[in-house]
Amino acid sequence: MAGNLKARLERIRAQGSSSLKPQVDGSLHWEALDLAHRQKSQYADPVTPATFPPPWVSLDRLVLFRRELIPLEVRAHETGNLSEFFTILCRGLIQAGPGINPQDLLFFDLETTGLSGGAGTVAFLAAFGEFTGASLEIRQYLLLDYPGESLFIEHIEKELTRKPHRVLVSYNGKAFDIPLLRSRFILQGRLLPETDHIDLLPLSRLLWTGLVPSCSQANLEAFVLQKGRQDDIPGALAPQIWFSFLREGPQGEALMNLLSVCHHNLLDIQGLAELFTLLLHIGSRPLEVLETIPFNLDRLALLWPAGDLQLAILHEAARRGSARALFALARLARQDSDWDAYRRYLEQILQVPSSAPGLSASALRLRASIALASFYEWKKGDLEQAEMYTRLALGLLEAAGAERRRAGARGLAPSINMKLEKRLKRILAKRQRSP
Numbered sequence: 001m002a003g004n005l006k007a008r009l010e011r012i013r014a015q016g017s018s019s020l021k022p023q024v025d026g027s028l029h030w031e032a033l034d035l036a037h038r039q040k041s042q043y044a045d046p047v048t049p050a051t052f053p054p055p056w057v058s059l060d061r062l063v064l065f066r067r068e069l070i071p072l073e074v075r076a077h078e079t080g081n082l083s084e085f086f087t088i089l090c091r092g093l094i095q096a097g098p099g100i101n102p103q104d105l106l107f108f109d110l111e112t113t114g115l116s117g118g119a120g121t122v123a124f125l126a127a128f129g130e131f132t133g134a135s136l137e138i139r140q141y142l143l144l145d146y147p148g149e150s151l152f153i154e155h156i157e158k159e160l161t162r163k164p165h166r167v168l169v170s171y172n173g174k175a176f177d178i179p180l181l182r183s184r185f186i187l188q189g190r191l192l193p194e195t196d197h198i199d200l201l202p203l204s205r206l207l208w209t210g211l212v213p214s215c216s217q218a219n220l221e222a223f224v225l226q227k228g229r230q231d232d233i234p235g236a237l238a239p240q241i242w243f244s245f246l247r248e249g250p251q252g253e254a255l256m257n258l259l260s261v262c263h264h265n266l267l268d269i270q271g272l273a274e275l276f277t278l279l280l281h282i283g284s285r286p287l288e289v290l291e292t293i294p295f296n297l298d299r300l301a302l303l304w305p306a307g308d309l310q311l312a313i314l315h316e317a318a319r320r321g322s323a324r325a326l327f328a329l330a331r332l333a334r335q336d337s338d339w340d341a342y343r344r345y346l347e348q349i350l351q352v353p354s355s356a357p358g359l360s361a362s363a364l365r366l367r368a369s370i371a372l373a374s375f376y377e378w379k380k381g382d383l384e385q386a387e388m389y390t391r392l393a394l395g396l397l398e399a400a401g402a403e404r405r406r407a408g409a410r411g412l413a414p415s416i417n418m419k420l421e422k423r424l425k426r427i428l429a430k431r432q433r434s435p
Contacts, residue, residue: 051250052259059155062148063141066262070136070270072277100167102131106159106195107169107276109268110177111238111261119187121180122149124242125262128159129269138269140262145246153188156181160193168197169276171204171217171268200275206303207282207295221271224293225278229267233260287316298322318345323352323364330371339379346372350392362400369393373423383431390424 056066111125124143129136139159143152160166170177174197185192205215212223222228233241241257248254282289282300286309290297298317302324304310311332317325330345349368352361369392377386397420401412 051255056142059141060148060151062144063151063155064144065142065155066140068138068140068266069132070138072131072134072136072273101165104163104165104167105169105198105276106130106163106166107269107272108159108173108177109170109265109272110180111235111242111265112180113239113242115176115236119183122146123152123177123180123184125238125265126152126156126159127265127269129273131273136270136273138266140265142258142262144250149184150188153184153190157185157190157193160195166195168195169272170197170199171272171275172199172201173197174199175201198276200272200279203279204275206299207279209296211294211296217268217271217275220275224295225271225274227271227274232267233257233264235264235268237261238264286313290316298325298328301325302328318348321352323349323361323368326352327364327368330368339375343372343375346375362396362403366393366396366400369396370420377423377427383427383434387424387427387431390420390427394420394424 052064055068056064059065107127107129109127110123112121112123114121122143125140127138127140129138131137141152141155143149160168168178178192178197182192201215204220208215208220208224212219218229218232238261241254241261245254245258250258278289278293282293282295286297286300289295297313297320301310301313301317304313314325314329314332318329326345326349330342330349333339333341333345346368349364350372352365369389373386373389373393376382376389394417397412397417404410404412
């Protein structure tokens with residue numbers, strides 16, 4: 001793409017295009033821009049197939065289409081047995097599950113005129129991707145002006161219904177893209193087809209929260225897939241660029257910047273498919289993948305169906321110092337009445353630093369000390385150890401309360417302290433009565 005993207009955007013701003021300048025407080029007032037551009041968007045230059053470079057073709061005067069085939073390094077069906085993992089990946093779906101074929105998947109992403117999702121927000125670019133052999137086929141539909149939305153929505157509907165068992169795959173699509181499409185379909189006198197939907201955002205947060213700066217798709221591509229984008233346009237500028245295109249027409253900088261948005265949208269689909277394939281590999285061989293790509297193994301284990309693989313994942317996470325995994329193993333040991341293992345796991349939790357990764361490390365140390373106090377009082381009858389762990393729990397409780405108060409949060413429930421004080425009095429009384 002000719003020229004440096006950043007320089008092009010700076011030139012657009014220098015031309016005084018107020019629609020391309022967010023306000024200082026970050027509010028873009030898309031509804032106001034929407035109304036203004038609806039009045040100006042009938043540009044003089046006609047749009048022809050020659051206006052946009054190949055492979056763009058015209059489906060209508062106001063709707064364009066292009067198709068790209070992108071080779072895949074690893075095919076989605078080369079990921080082994082996923083029956084256990086699909087219960088996690090597809091949880092909440094009625095029909096989706098181990099019987100899903102890679103060819104049923106439809107990756108999708110929208111570019112819209114705003115992020116609020118209100119009635120005035122319009123989708124102007126839709127991308128769909130599906131696996132075809134060793135390639136990812138990406139199809140994009142571009143709306144050039146508001147009057148073309150009816151046909152634009154019609155093509156989206158055809159994409160969603162081309163195959164009988166479609167399973168959508170998106171990144172935050174359940175919260176944003178689908179509600180937006182539903183409202184636009186209704187405004188065009190249509191109903192959005194119902195399909196199964198896998199949103200990768202919740203699982204990505206579970207696996208990588210705390211390991212990457214944020215769980216945006218761009219961050220996961222950069223830090224997890226190790227595929228940072230070069231000269232990619234920020235997605236937040238897409239609405240402004242489309243409004244600029246409506247005003248200036250299919251020429252010069254306005255056209256080049258809109259093509260950059262289309263390229264960004266295509267990269268979103270490609271990255272989505274690659275992230276999905278990685279998730280399948282994690283689900284097929286979690287311990288093997290962990291050797292090269294870090295993720296929150298303990299969090300994955302707690303969602304995994306009970307069985308030998310879950311135990312293997314928990315033990316590996318515990319070996320790596322996860323208090324969460326150790327506590328889960330302690331609970332399993334208690335269910336099996338393996339009291340020696342139960343005690344051992346709880347004591348290991350107390351060795352985990354409170355500053356260790358994982359929001360629950362300090363809380364689990366408190367819970368482990370309380371559990372050990374109960375264990376030694378009632379199971380072992382060792383009142384000295386029971387007193388020691390009760391006092392430890394009181395100290396951890398006081399430290400946790402002080403930390404929460406420094407952070408401006410409410411303290412812990414007073415009932416916890418009352419129960420521990422009651423336990424301590426009971427243990428001391430028992431010790432006085434003992435010979």
